[in-house]
Amino acid sequence: MDLVNIFIRSAFVDNMIFAFFFGMCSYLAVSKTVKTAVGLGLAVIFVLTVTIPINFLIENYVLKEGALTWLGEEFSSVSLNYLTFIMFIAVIASTVQLVEMIVEKISPALYGALGIFLPLIAVNCAILGGALFMQEKQFATISQATVYGLGSGVGWFIAVVLIAAIRERIRYANIPGPLRGVGMAFLITGLMGLAFLGFMGFEI
Amino acid sequence: MAETTEVLEEKKVKVKEREPLFSKKNKKLISDPLDENNPVTIQVLGICSALAVTVQMKAAVVMSISVLFVLILANVTVSLIRNLIPNRIRIIVQLVVVAALVIVVDQVLKAYLFDVSKELSVFIGLIITNCIIMGRLEAFALGNKPWPSALDAVGNSLGYGMVLVIVSFFKELFGSGKLFGVEIFGNLAEKTGLYSMGYMDNGLMLLPPSSLILVAIYIWVQKIRNPSLIESH
Numbered sequence: 001m002d003l004v005n006i007f008i009r010s011a012f013v014d015n016m017i018f019a020f021f022f023g024m025c026s027y028l029a030v031s032k033t034v035k036t037a038v039g040l041g042l043a044v045i046f047v048l049t050v051t052i053p054i055n056f057l058i059e060n061y062v063l064k065e066g067a068l069t070w071l072g073e074e075f076s077s078v079s080l081n082y083l084t085f086i087m088f089i090a091v092i093a094s095t096v097q098l099v100e101m102i103v104e105k106i107s108p109a110l111y112g113a114l115g116i117f118l119p120l121i122a123v124n125c126a127i128l129g130g131a132l133f134m135q136e137k138q139f140a141t142i143s144q145a146t147v148y149g150l151g152s153g154v155g156w157f158i159a160v161v162l163i164a165a166i167r168e169r170i171r172y173a174n175i176p177g178p179l180r181g182v183g184m185a186f187l188i189t190g191l192m193g194l195a196f197l198g199f200m201g202f203e204i
Numbered sequence: 205m206a207e208t209t210e211v212l213e214e215k216k217v218k219v220k221e222r223e224p225l226f227s228k229k230n231k232k233l234i235s236d237p238l239d240e241n242n243p244v245t246i247q248v249l250g251i252c253s254a255l256a257v258t259v260q261m262k263a264a265v266v267m268s269i270s271v272l273f274v275l276i277l278a279n280v281t282v283s284l285i286r287n288l289i290p291n292r293i294r295i296i297v298q299l300v301v302v303a304a305l306v307i308v309v310d311q312v313l314k315a316y317l318f319d320v321s322k323e324l325s326v327f328i329g330l331i332i333t334n335c336i337i338m339g340r341l342e343a344f345a346l347g348n349k350p351w352p353s354a355l356d357a358v359g360n361s362l363g364y365g366m367v368l369v370i371v372s373f374f375k376e377l378f379g380s381g382k383l384f385g386v387e388i389f390g391n392l393a394e395k396t397g398l399y400s401m402g403y404m405d406n407g408l409m410l411l412p413p414s415s416l417i418l419v420a421i422y423i424w425v426q427k428i429r430n431p432s433l434i435e436s437h
Binding site for chain 2: 018019020021022023024025028029082083084085086088089090093094122123124125127128129132133136176177178179180181182183184186187189190191193194197
């Protein structure tokens with residue numbers, strides 16, 4: 001039940017895009033057609049579900065104050081917290097690279113679908129933002145962290161596919177010139193964000 | 205094209221004159237990103253933080269200064285080592301340079317401005333993946349000398365800061381009736397100033413979606429003033 005709650009919270013209530021604007025740059029860039037949006041959305045789900053548990057382990061066994069106790073008693077007061085950013089971004093960049101190579105080897109079809117999006121993801125704020133929020137929320141177990149990663153990814157996927165569908169439709173609409181393109185995308189996202197506010201305080 | 209002709213011209217003049225520090229071209233590097241090539245509204249980069257930290261002007265100003273600091277130093281550093289970076293791993297090299305600078309900013313904020321640092325929470329860390337920084341490193345610093353790179357960094361971070369300050373001005377003024385924490389419209393609890401006439405703050409302005417709508421209006425106004433920026437589709 002707890003896990004379901006975390007999933008629902010991260011996917012709908014604390015939606016990456018509508019509540020925190022994480023990954024807006026790639027969100028606006030790929031949301032011109034549904035097909036590319038689905039591709040990048042799947043890649044984000046995949047990378048978030050893989051990197052958040054890894055970063056959870058690093059946080060709990062290397063970075064946190066007292067996390068190095070497993071090395072010996074004398075390390076119990078060491079805190080490497082100031083290295084958080086550089087560790088997390090290194091993990092993300094190398095995981096993305098690794099995932100790209102593994103996927104290319106094992107499943108060329110999947111690589112064809114996700115391939116060009118994977119390098120983009122290393123610099124997507126949603127991934128680093130998810131890891132930093134994971135650190136802030138202080139999850140107790142690795143399964144909670146994994147579900148949080150999955151939920152955030154699904155939330156991002158939903159948001160990007162929804163807006164891509166809307167943008168495909170409004171291509172044929174007569175929008176005032178200065179609002180065409182980016183301006184309209186911002187307005188639509190704002191309105192969708194208002195709709196997603198309805199999930200606030202939602203719990204199972 | 206423009207660059208090749210310049211190179212030819214430079215070759216013609218045997219004794220190359222030193223370019224003045226603030227030549228016309230260099231001034232354009234600063235003024236361009238403020239309006240017709242604004243990183244937020246036209247290039248659509250760095251949106252995440254631009255929208256999320258605009259509830260209070262103080263946070264927005266601190267964020268802009270942090271980005272200014274990180275972008276200038278990152279641009280200059282990458283520009284200095286641009287000929288040493290192997291092309292294949294350049295993204296990781298850039299990420300490490302930026303991450304090191306962001307750690308410095310984060311520690312300084314925690315030491316001297318703890319309340320602002322608490323409010324910005326993860327968004328200071330997210331400067332690492334701020335697309336403006338990666339975008340400028342990729343597009344400019346990798347191919348230019350340190351001085352133009354520094355000017356480019358100043359221009360782009362000022363363009364970014366301008367949008368942040370304008371959006372947060374409206375959000376804080378109409379959302380909580382304050383500017384930099386100073387009450388403008390009077391005190392709500394004591395019913396002074398505008399509140400005595402029944403004025404109410406617009407709570408919606410404090411919520412995330414309003415910054416998206418404000419940026420959309422900003423883009424609208426900017427493109428009405430400069431129709432050459434309108435997208436065909």
